Amino acid sequence: DTGVSQDPRHKITKRGQNVTFRCDPISEHNRLYWYRQTLGQGPEFLTYFQNEAQLEKSRLLSDRFSAERPKGSFSTLEIQRTEQGDSAMYLCASSFRQGVTTGELFFGEGSRLTVL
């Protein structure tokens, strides 16, 4: 399988706990994006990387959220001190930067977070 993979697919946690999600992009893709999606809404941009550099982070993202892509390959998204409002599907996507084709994102199946 050469698609984007995410782990875990489902995570149930108690309020106040920390959670970490992992994303493995398509191997030749140099851009990696994190989005969050809640029911009835479109994906909301969180952050993205070009290789190992984090180029942009949403102003809506609180400092409880942090993302890394240490070697320009896989990425992790950590949420500290989770709140019930963090319950959502966390989507990872990758793309290969080449002119206008940067709008073509390949999404993983997502990691669904439920905070009790």
Place this chain on the structure above:
Amino acid sequence: QKEVEQNSGPLSVPEGAIASLNCTYSDRVSQSFFWYRQYSGKSPELIMSIYSNGDKEDGRFTAQLNKASQYVSLLIRDSQPSDSATYLCAPLDLSGGYNKLIFGAGTRLAVHP
């Protein structure tokens, strides 16, 4: 705050009809536009891109763009039950020197036999 507006639907059309999905966006700088399809419980997948004013056809799908009106649409001809999904409009946001997709909330399409 960049905004992408879509009618949430559901848009219900009979099998074989034309489904028309509309999208307006607030960012005048956007030059590239994308339509993604998302089946229930699945992730979005790209179905169409459009960069120039006018129409772009790909099989049963036609994307239409009017940058002056900040309007983009997607037509699906000969709609099939398998087209039932949420369709997400996504302009490419170029602010800050970097680019990323900003998604609308999507329009849910239901094609009934």
